[in-house]
Amino acid sequence: MSHVPQIKIPATYIRGGTSKGVFFRLDDLPEPCKVAGEARDKLLLRVIGSPDPYGQQIDGMGGATSSTSKTVILAKSAEPGHDVDYLFGQVAINKAFVDWSGNCGNLTAAVGAFAIMSGFVAAERVPENGICTVRIWQKNISKTIIAHVPVSHGEVQETGDFELDGVTFPAAEVAIEFMDPADGEGSMFPTGNLVDDLEVPGIGTFRATMINAGIPTIFVNAADIGYTGTELQKDINSDAEALARFETMRAWGAVKMGLIADISEAAARQHTPKIAFVAPATAYVSSSGKQIFAGDIDVCVRALSMGKLHHAMMGTASVAIATAAAVPGTLVNLAAGGVERDSVTFGHPSGTLRVGAAAEIVKGEWRAKKAVMSRSARVLMEGFVRIPGDAF
Incomplete structure (x- = not known):
């Protein structure tokens, strides 16, 4: 019996805030997965290791919690005045679906850094030393987010002394501004009432x-x-x-x-x-x-x-x-x-x-x-993820 071999896809595993996720550049995805749909969802499910009836995601990159069962797809932004398009997929652990209905604020801290590393931010806007302002278009909810990413010697600075409860080790501080953060269209209080x-x-x-x-x-x-x-x-x-x-x-x-x-x-x-x-x-x-x-x-x-x-x-x-x-x-x-x-x-x-x-x-x-908060982010691993070639 013949078996389809594994394929490898460029990916980066990053901690952002108190979450971790697998980051992809849109252009690096297999052709059928470059557009939203069943093929993309199946690919991300297999990468993370879902659905897993054992709830452990042993055969994937997921960590068996909602904070670690996450995927991100980034691309050069097509939105005027923005650097990068950020699409977030929350992968279910024991069910076969990816939820695209909202943003991940924790991983936003990593989006800015990854955008700089990937060349999505124009070189002239990245200081040799200082803070790089990354203009993020959050595609799930069609909102603008501004990440202020520290840069040292022309490279993203990941280490530092900023401490975040829920994260064991200190790192560099990334300030994040969520502009007009009401999720989607309509009223901030959809029922019209505060209570x-x-x-x-x-x-x-x-x-x-x-x-x-x-x-x-x-x-x-x-x-x-x-x-x-x-x-x-x-x-x-x-x-x-x-x-x-x-x-x-x-x-x-x-x-x-x-x-x-x-x-x-x-x-x-x-x-x-x-x-x-x-x-x-x-x-x-x-x-x-x-x-x-x-x-x-x-x-x-x-x-x-x-x-x-x-x-x-x-x-x-x-x-x-x-x-x-x-x-x-x-x-x-x-x-x-x-x-x-x-x-x-x-x-x-x-x-x-x-x-x-x-x-x-x-x-x-x-x-x-x-809304404004501080988070931190750090690349944990970069290279390729491998999945069976017939997974999607």
């Missing part, structure tokens, strides 16, 4: 803030669902019933936000919306054993991604948190003290993060102007 009653049949009715900023996110009060807001991964992810409840709440929230027409569609849209719960600032011990004091933070937030509690915080959800905190009357703002603010420091399972945001009322509706 809604979210009715979840069979579970209950919950106060919820549903926002499109960074990524569509549903915020509920921790106390309303029996939590303190200081939980760690083991407290949630070991409870199958709790995870099922969160997924049901997320599905009904997606319907109320107008993202899907029926809850049955939520299974094929796991990346968005996110669901998170908030609580007033409370002391706790992070997953690394670090003591977080109530005075260190403004609010506690825990968020789920792809059906599991995230080990830190998704970058895009951080934008949603900061934007919601900037709007008086949202559940996030109320949990953070109910005061006007242009930044928020929140506690997550791995530690803390400070994110700035500005929001304003335009023609009677709230609009996010910009």
Whole structure:
């Protein structure tokens, strides 16, 4: 019996923020995979090692978590005033699909560096020493992101002393600006309300803030669902019933936000919306054993991604948190003290993060102007990935 040999595809494995992903240049993909569709999805699934009924992605580059089951495709931007087009694919672990419905904020930190390394940024715009401003067009949500990437001796600087909770080692700081970060078209608050009653049949009715900023996110009060807001991964992810409840709440929230027409569609849209719960600032011990004091933070937030509690915080959800905190009357703002603010420091399972945001009322509706945060990125491996030639 003959077997199709493996093929190799140029790729780079990069940590961005608290995530890791396999990065591709669009031009390096096999011809059938250069356009969106079944062939591209099958290729990325095989690269990552999905679908895997064991949930481990042993036969691929994925790391068996939502933070490490990620792919990025970059190309020279066709959008005026931008350097690079950034397309993000969240690969399901145990199911055969790639979710293209949203952005990955953490990997955005790596996009700027990769764009410089790949020559997508004009040479005259890259300083010998200093900060290179990379203009990113986020294709999933059609938004502009600006990455400020440090450069030393004409090369991207990856090492440094910037520390990010959820990442073990320090690296160079990359400042990221999410411009007009409402996800997609329409209102930042798609229901028209800062707080809604979210009715979840069979579970209950919950106060919820549903926002499109960074990524569509549903915020509920921790106390309303029996939590303190200081939980760690083991407290949630070991409870199958709790995870099922969160997924049901997320599905009904997606319907109320107008993202899907029926809850049955939520299974094929796991990346968005996110669901998170908030609580007033409370002391706790992070997953690394670090003591977080109530005075260190403004609010506690825990968020789920792809059906599991995230080990830190998704970058895009951080934008949603900061934007919601900037709007008086949202559940996030109320949990953070109910005061006007242009930044928020929140506690997550791995530690803390400070994110700035500005929001304003335009023609009677709230609009996010910009959100700013710092991340870091580092190339872990570069060369080729190999997959069976008949995988796509």
